[in-house]
Amino acid sequence: MPAVNNITRYSTDTCEVAGYKWDKGQYFAINVIGLHLNENYWEDPDLETSNDTTDTDDTKMAKNKFSYTIFCGGLRICPGRKLAMIELLSLMTLVYEKYDFELSDMNEKLNVKSAAITSCQELKVIIKPRKL
Template sequence: MLDKIDRVFKDDKTRPITEIVNTFPRCLEKPEEIAGYKWPANTHVRISIDAIHHNNEYWEDPENFNPDRWMVEGFEPKKNSFITFGGGLRVCPGRKLAMVELVSLMALLFRKYEIDLANKEAPLKTVSALITACTELSIEIRKRN
């Protein structure tokens, strides 16, 4: 793990961690029909997480960053419309641990600090290719009383 960290970050100890994989590969084990096309077994496909997360069949106003959509009482995303750790048999084995760690980190931060976007109207600045990277996200941090 340390070798990988050193290869990616080199000697830069302050470079932000911003890269997010937005596709994942799969190989069809048996013939499948996908999007109206018949594909033979052993066909390699890439599933675009970005396309799924921006699909207006799954999401209202999908192009806008709106974390409040998760706070609506009774909200439940459609099956396979939100992919954070892959899916199916190859789902990330560290998914549950990551979720526990994320909740713990949030509790540690938010019990001591108020954290807000500096400009809630500003668009989220990202670049996408094989990965999606957030290029700028200005926040304000204040100690809680």
């Protein structure tokens, strides 16, 4: 799930988007959740497990770089995206080298709340110290 449900933009000049002409001063909203759940870009948009692993590098998503927009894209891409990814990998390395994690119930539905921002309200996991 994306952290932000939609991204808005304001046109400062007349423009053409997807073959439609738009006047100056129009607001645009990009439905990020709709994009992330679009079957045109994702083999399994509902995130269910898929047995088809034949498409690795040549997936539909790879053909459109804006089909997965966790940091937006284009000229307005998040300037902190590389730092965020480095921090995330560093944190994961520090935590996963010391602990093992597993979901307490693999079949339990996630408790996700979605408004302006999507967040997981509760995730039950079992944490055990890793045996070195």
